[in-house]
Amino acid sequence: MTFNKNLPEAWQEHWQASGFSEPSMIQQKSFQPLKEKENVLGISPTGSGKTLAYVLPLLLNVEKDQGSQLLILAPSQELAVQISQVVRDWATLLQLKTQTLIGGANVGRQIEKLKKKPEILVGTPGRVMELIKTKKIKSHLLKTIVMDEVDQLFHEKELNLTKQILASAPTKFQLVFYSATADRVAEEAQKLTDQLTIIDVTGEDQSGGVVKHYFMALSPRKKSDYLRSLAYTPDFRAMVFFNQVADLGSVEEKLIYEGLAVAGLASDQNKTLRKLAIDQFAKNRAVMLLTTDIAARGLDFNAIPFVVNAEVPLSEESYIHRAGRVGRMGASGFVITFVNDATKRDYQRLMKKIELPFQEIFLYDGAIHLTRKEKSLIEEKTVSSNMTVKKEQATKTLPTKKTAKPKNRPKNTKNKGARRKPSKPE
Structure with missing residues (x-):
């Protein structure tokens, strides 16, 4: 059977209404193992549809009105909120309830909503662990735990919380991991479960669009x-x-002072300001979303053509995930990195390690250009044009000798400054 025929009728209609065509490689290969409750590690490039790859088959295993059975963990509040939106779109069609549990939000309201016994929970490790300790989450009911962007959840601070959550779960449950990078992930995942099915489509996936990588040399002050x-x-x-x-x-x-529509998303903001920034950019009310690596993972905006690194990223992993915001699901994109004399070599070393081709670009005359030659030609034309204008202005201001009046001067001199009408053709 094809991928779509495995879906409920309501989902098939929603799939078409959402503009999806063929499922991506990770979606096809994940469906059956997850549906059959295997422990799975899924690895595929950014923008290849990983969220739906695990959400669709796992939701089919959730039973209505049987308490919280599916828990999805995410490393950031923003990613958790976005996953919740995706889950809710599909879960509602099966009459299943979804609850988001993140830090920075009102915990009292979250506890009240938990009393309605949502079947699916999506949250960050800190808030989820807090609610498990206070027995607001009935962790013994959990049947499946998903770790999205698991390489982040395996960082030392998050890993301790994640292990505590797993320890609170029943002895037998399905464990699912998804990531865009394989480094260390498989090794750590295998420590948490005896049987693990690894689905790595990195070399096969063709869902990504063409992404070109450029750098632009400028002073840090600019x-x-x-x-x-x-x-x-x-x-x-x-x-x-x-x-x-x-x-x-x-x-x-500076950019807001100059009247540009920009939004800022940073870790020191509260939940309301973060949501506002994301909404402004998602709804095209801001031409730029200024952010840090907090937004480098999982956040998905429709058809972003550019990613700009205002400085060289501190690691290969950071560059890859930032660049992954463009070129999603077949769309093309561009990554521009600002460099200066002190960081240009760092950028070149970074790109060599990642094995990505790159090229210098130039910004002038209201457009982006690929060659310095074009810039030189325009600069020469501009200089030449300016010199001509200055020469003309200088000529006009030079004192001139009085000359004799022309003999054939028109007799009508009432409107000396008026422009003469052209004579009619004979």
Whole structure:
């Protein structure tokens, strides 16, 4: 049977209404093992549809009105909220309830909603563990636990919380991991379960679009100037990444002062401000979303053509996930990294390790150009044009000798400054 024929009729209609065509490689290969309750590690490139790859088969195993059975863990509040939206779209069609559990939100309201016994929980490890300790989440009912962006959840701080959550679950449950990178993930995942089915489609997946990688050399003081100029180039819309929140805030203030529609998303904001920034960008009310690596994973916006690194990312992993915001599900995209004299070699070393081709680009004359030659030609024309204008202006201001009046001067001199009408053709 094909992928679509395995779905309920309501889902088949929703699949078509959502504009989906053929399922991606990770979606096809994940469906049956997850439906049969196997422990699975799924690895596929960013933008290949990993969320639906595990959501659809796992929802089919959830029983209505039987308490919280499916728990999905995410490393950030933003990703948890976005996963919840995806889950809710499909779960509602099966009359299943979904509850989001994240830090920064009102815990009292979350506890009240848990009393309605939602079948699916989506949250961050900290808040989920807090609710398990206070016995607000009945962890003994859990049948499946999913770790999305699991390489982040395996970082030391998050891993301890994740292990505590797993320890609170029943002795037998399905364990599911999904990630865009395989480094260390398989090794750590196998420590948590005896039997693990690994589905790695990194080499086979063709769902990604063409992504081109460029760098732009400029002074660190010119970041806001270049971002402002980029904002006015044709079809520009971008996620702009910073390494430090302080740098993000400084540039954001300058761009807003200059009247640009930008939104800032940072870790030091509360839940309301984060949601506002995401909504502004998602609804095209902001031409740029200024952020840090907090938004490099999982967040999905429709057809973003550009990612801009306001400085060279600190790691290969960071670059890969930032770049993964473009080129999703067949769309093309561009990644531009700002470099200066001190960071250009760092960028070149980084790209060599990742094995991605890159090229320098130039910004001038209201557009992005691929060669310096074009820039030189325009600069020469501009200089030449300016010199001509200045020469003409200088000539006009030079004192001139009085000359004799022309003999054939028109007799009518009442309106000396008026332009003469052209004579009619004979």
